[in-house]
Amino acid sequence: MAKLTLPCDVETIRALKVGDFLELEGRIVTGRDSAHHWLLEHHQADVAPLLAGSVIYHCGPVVKRHEDGHYSFVAAGPTTSAREEPYQADVIGRYGLRGVIGKGGMGAKTLKGLQEHGAVYLHAVGGTAQVLAQAVVEVEQVFMLKEFGVPEALWVIRVSGFPVVVTMDSHGGSLHAEVEKASRQKLEQMLGLAS
Amino acid sequence: MLTPEQWTAKLVEVIARASTQLPPDVVEALRRSRDAEIEGSLARKALDSILHNIELAASNWQPICQDTGTPLFWIHHPIGMSTRMLVAACEEAVRRATGKQLLRPNAVDPLTEKNTGHGQAPGIPTVHCEEWDSPEVEVRLLLKGGGCENCGTQYTLPNQALKADRNLEGVRRCILDAIQKAQGKGCSPGIIGACFGGDRSSGYIESKRQLLRPLPDHNPIPEIDALEQDIVAQSNQLDIGPMGFGGNTTVLGVKIGHLGRLPASYFVSISYMCWADRRAGARIAADGTVTWLE
Numbered sequence: 001m002a003k004l005t006l007p008c009d010v011e012t013i014r015a016l017k018v019g020d021f022l023e024l025e026g027r028i029v030t031g032r033d034s035a036h037h038w039l040l041e042h043h044q045a046d047v048a049p050l051l052a053g054s055v056i057y058h059c060g061p062v063v064k065r066h067e068d069g070h071y072s073f074v075a076a077g078p079t080t081s082a083r084e085e086p087y088q089a090d091v092i093g094r095y096g097l098r099g100v101i102g103k104g105g106m107g108a109k110t111l112k113g114l115q116e117h118g119a120v121y122l123h124a125v126g127g128t129a130q131v132l133a134q135a136v137v138e139v140e141q142v143f144m145l146k147e148f149g150v151p152e153a154l155w156v157i158r159v160s161g162f163p164v165v166v167t168m169d170s171h172g173g174s175l176h177a178e179v180e181k182a183s184r185q186k187l188e189q190m191l192g193l194a195s
Numbered sequence: 196m197l198t199p200e201q202w203t204a205k206l207v208e209v210i211a212r213a214s215t216q217l218p219p220d221v222v223e224a225l226r227r228s229r230d231a232e233i234e235g236s237l238a239r240k241a242l243d244s245i246l247h248n249i250e251l252a253a254s255n256w257q258p259i260c261q262d263t264g265t266p267l268f269w270i271h272h273p274i275g276m277s278t279r280m281l282v283a284a285c286e287e288a289v290r291r292a293t294g295k296q297l298l299r300p301n302a303v304d305p306l307t308e309k310n311t312g313h314g315q316a317p318g319i320p321t322v323h324c325e326e327w328d329s330p331e332v333e334v335r336l337l338l339k340g341g342g343c344e345n346c347g348t349q350y351t352l353p354n355q356a357l358k359a360d361r362n363l364e365g366v367r368r369c370i371l372d373a374i375q376k377a378q379g380k381g382c383s384p385g386i387i388g389a390c391f392g393g394d395r396s397s398g399y400i401e402s403k404r405q406l407l408r409p410l411p412d413h414n415p416i417p418e419i420d421a422l423e424q425d426i427v428a429q430s431n432q433l434d435i436g437p438m439g440f441g442g443n444t445t446v447l448g449v450k451i452g453h454l455g456r457l458p459a460s461y462f463v464s465i466s467y468m469c470w471a472d473r474r475a476g477a478r479i480a481a482d483g484t485v486t487w488l489e
Contacts, residue, residue: 019237034308062261062299074296075261080342080380104342104380104439125244126342126382126438127471129261130251149310150300163244165237167440175237179441180378183433187375190429191368193358 007053060151089113105176121168238442379439398464
């Protein structure tokens with residue numbers, strides 16, 4: 001399995017294709033609904049350098065706070081990405097993200113954003129919270145914990161051997177669009193609905 | 196008789212089991228679907244990861260999925276037992292389990308948008324209490340994640356676009372449509388709980404109650420049993436597959452109930468449960484002895 005070290009440059013991302021398996025190494029940041037709104041409200045200068053060239057992980061983890069004040073991830077699989085569809089392309093463009101980790105795939109607006117900016121959608125296996133928490137080697141810091149709560153905060157984490165598959169690439173390829181279209185045709189045929 | 200504090204402790208045990216130990220019938224179904232996928236395929240790799248995850252969660256007693264979902268309790272209790280006490284014990288058990296990282300702080304006030312921090316809020320958990328003749332208490336718990344809950348849907352028949360009339364064939368069409376629309380977003384391969392009839396709220400509740408049935412069981416009504424098997428077979432021909440990657444297993448099971456309806460209404464209510472089908476059941480005797488149920 002190929003390694004992708006983050007942050008990375010745009011050429012590395014352009015070389016990736018739908019179906020590629022990757023193991024991620026390096027620093028990434030979690031963010032979901034509240035984080036995407038917050039990142040678009042205005043330029044968040046503290047987080048921006050951490051996002052540039054890296055990826056945002058759609059994840060609301062279970063987190064343990066240790067007695068000395070440091071945090072560790074107890075469970076950390078991906079959440080459904082579709083909810084970020086209205087915002088994702090803008091967040092990618094504004095912060096120079098090279099990709100997104102999530103589950104379930106995203107739509108046409110994000111796919112166009114990936115093409116424009118040179119970024120990829122990386123699918124982690126939904127529900128595999130233990131496998132993925134093991135690949136989180138360190139929680140470096142957290143933003144907006146008090147305001148957003150544990151699942152919605154922006155957790156800055158270091159990962160090693162974090163398994164993902166490219167399901168949307170920077171050339172307009174989307175496994176999700178293909179599977180959706182083919183399965184709709186099969187269903188229409190099955191139910192005699194084909195127009 | 197157990198004290199409220201003792202009930203809370205027992206319910207924390209039920210939550211711990213549901214969150215960390217996937218029922219054996221679900222694990223078995225996932226193993227079979229793993230073997231049914233082509234070697235080297237995305238589908239097979241996803242299922243390998245899922246099976247590895249199930250083992251890790253079970254041996255470390257840590258949550259299978261970080262979205263520990265809405266806790267849904269169904270409790271049968273002896274005559275004369277206080278349901279207010281039982282509901283309060285469920286609520287306190289959820290708060291305690293959240294403190295132990297068995298559950299994620301998963302309750303948000305939609306007015307203030309603040310997370311309550313302890314996993315509990317009005318309506319969370321939901322607790323259904325029913326009296327029965329046994330001196331024992333039976334607790335059944337389902338932890339239903341938000342991603343799959345978002346894939347739930349309700350149809351009113353007739354539905355012209357699906358050519359679905361008010362009959363079992365119409366029910367079949369609605370369920371297949373819902374499975375196709377869910378794609379991988381509900382964390383397929385999923386389990387479908389459905390109800391035809393009822394009203395808008397009772398139909399959804401019954402569709403969720405159907406998810407308590409073990410996967411290998413059979414519907415006692417032969418024509419609905421056949422419908423359940425048919426929908427499993429047909430949906431697995433759609434090539435949606437695990438996580439929506441394409442593949443041979445899209446759903447592991449379909450469970451269908453029905454309730455009386457008004458002449459004017461014919462609802463088909465559908466709840467999608469992710470592969471992390473976190474259900475636990477326990478019989479608790481008056482002396483506190485726990486027997487775990489399938």
